[in-house]
Amino acid sequence: MRIAVLISGGVDSAVAVHRICEMGYKPDLFYIKIGMEGEGLSCTAEEDIELSTATARRYGLHLEVVDLQKQYWELVVGYAMERARRGLTPNPDVMCNKLIKFGCFEQEVGHRYDKIATGHYATVRERDGKIWLGTARDPVKDQTDFLAQIDSLQVAKLMFPVGDLMKEEVRRIAETQRLPSAKRRDSQGICFLGQIDYNDFVRRFLGEREGAVVEIETGRRIGTHKGYWFHTIGQRKGLGLGGGPWFVVKKDVEQNILYVSHGYDTLLQYGHSFNLKDFHFITGNPWGDAPEVDVTFKTRHQPHFMKGRLYRAGHGYRLESPERIQGIAPGQFGVVYDAAAEICIGSGEIGV
Ligand SMILES: Nc1ncnc2c1ncn2[C@@H]1O[C@H](COP(=O)(O)OP(=O)(O)OP(=O)(O)O)[C@@H](O)[C@H]1O
Structure with a gap:
């Protein structure tokens, strides 16, 4: 071979x-x-x-x-x-x-x-005569969320x-084994950036455009940002506002406004549901025509698989969870697993 x-x-x-x-x-x-x-x-x-x-x-x-x-x-x-x-x-x-x-x-x-x-920390599993992308033994290192857009041909050819x-x-x-890489630190973050700061990188492409930072509850302007593209929903660090913590809870792209909410316990940084656009099944749809199913999911690279229920909604899907989902950011991938968190079923982009 x-x-x-x-x-x-x-x-x-x-x-x-x-x-x-x-x-x-x-x-x-x-x-x-x-x-x-x-x-x-x-x-x-x-x-x-x-x-x-x-x-x-x-x-x-x-x-x-x-x-x-x-x-x-x-x-x-x-x-x-x-x-x-x-x-x-x-x-x-x-x-x-x-x-x-x-x-x-x-x-x-x-x-x-x-x-x-x-x-990669992932596995390849056979079930019902098909090859699926399986989760890793080490839940903290699991990287199936990064693999959630690959297809069945790719999975069938992969070894982890x-x-x-x-x-x-x-x-x-x-x-x-005294491997040359034994002492190497784990790589962090986006693969192409290496040593560069993400904001510097984005600035080179999109420049800067100043706009208001507004407290969502009061409508009060409390600061200025340099472009909404430097910020993401759920973000706390790097806002440069005093008297925090502040969380980004909403973006108005047309008006270039960043809405924030104050305090660790602000409920606005959490949600319980989101829509998934263009849902991609890695190997296939294991649920047939079922209108709703129990699943586990991730909306960011984190060790914890959250519990939820996936519903068909028009041409897409909607995910609802009893758990509090922090910082649901449109554009991020909602990655869906079976209820036992053994198989990565697929992913879709979180809709606005
Ligand atoms: N530049 C590259 N060229 C070839 N393969 C790569 C490259 N970067 C990553 N990979 C492959 O993708 C896997 C996952 O990459 P990732 O960047 O997540 O690194 P990692 O989990 O820290 O793994 P490693 O310790 O091998 O760098 C790597 O183990 C390697 O097989």
């Missing part, structure tokens, strides 16, 4: 390589360039490639660097800035997985291989060699 491993320089994909070699395979390793080189901004890619090269050498494997920067900028950055301009909260990592790591990479290189392996391990087991393997 021909296996390609996507390697990032981090500890998870290095242990993925180790486990595949332990199974007796000799995979080819690929590092994808999606960073900011040529943009005059700092980047961790060089260090990533060095560590990936060291891992390849360690196992006597071939490493190739695949440049998908152009595609990344066109597809993923294009998507993110289009959503931000409309006042929505984009999730570039979700799109990077769908369009770049398992999209463009497949067209250019992956099609030559039987399987593609990554260090660390998905059945807890993070500390992965670190232990890396240390006992």
Whole structure:
């Protein structure tokens, strides 16, 4: 079996390589360039490639660097800035997985291989004769929410060699095997940004446009923001307002107004329902014609699977939950799992 491993320089994909070699395979390793080189901004890619090269050498494997920067900028950055301009909260990592790591990479290189392996915390499960995207053993590290826009062909071809391990087991393997990435810190946040501040990045594309920050309960102007695209519903930090905490609870894109509410216990930062647009089933609809089903879900990258009920609503879906959902931000993906939180069924964009 021909296996390609996507390697990032981090500890998870290095242990993925180790486990595949332990199974007796000799995979080819690929590092994808999606960073900011040529943009005059700092980047961790060089260090990533060095560590990936060291891992390849360690196992006597071939490493190739695949440049998908152009595609990344066109597809993923294009998507993110289009959503931000409309006042929505984009999730570039979700799109990077769908369009770049398992999209463009497949067209250019992956099609030559039987399987593609990554260090994502996820699993592949078989149920009722079909292949599904399963959640990881380690709920804190689970990354299925980032994979919730991939399709059944992609899932069927994927291997997640660390998905059945807890993070500390992965670190232990890396240390006992003395892998070059063993001491590497976990990567944080959006994959392409590396060291750059998200706000600096958005500013380069959308600039600044000052507007009012208004307390929603009183209508009182309490500050000024530099553009609604720097802010997201549910945000607390980085508002620069005194006497907090303040939470962003609403955006008026037309008027360029940011509405905030005061206090940790402001109920306005929570909701109990949202609509999902263009719902995407990864493998298929397991519920048939049922008008409503019990599910679990996430609206952000968090360890906790929330409980809810999914309803058909016109051409889309509506999710309702007895739990308090903090910061429901339009544009974010609502990721839906079965009631036992074992299978990631799919996702849709949260509507306005
Ligand atoms: N630049 C890249 N080139 C190739 N594969 C990548 C790249 N970045 C990430 N990946 C793949 O996607 C997986 C998940 O990436 P993510 O950015 O979430 O890193 P992570 O969970 O910290 O994993 P790692 O410890 O391997 O970096 C990685 O384990 C790797 O298989």
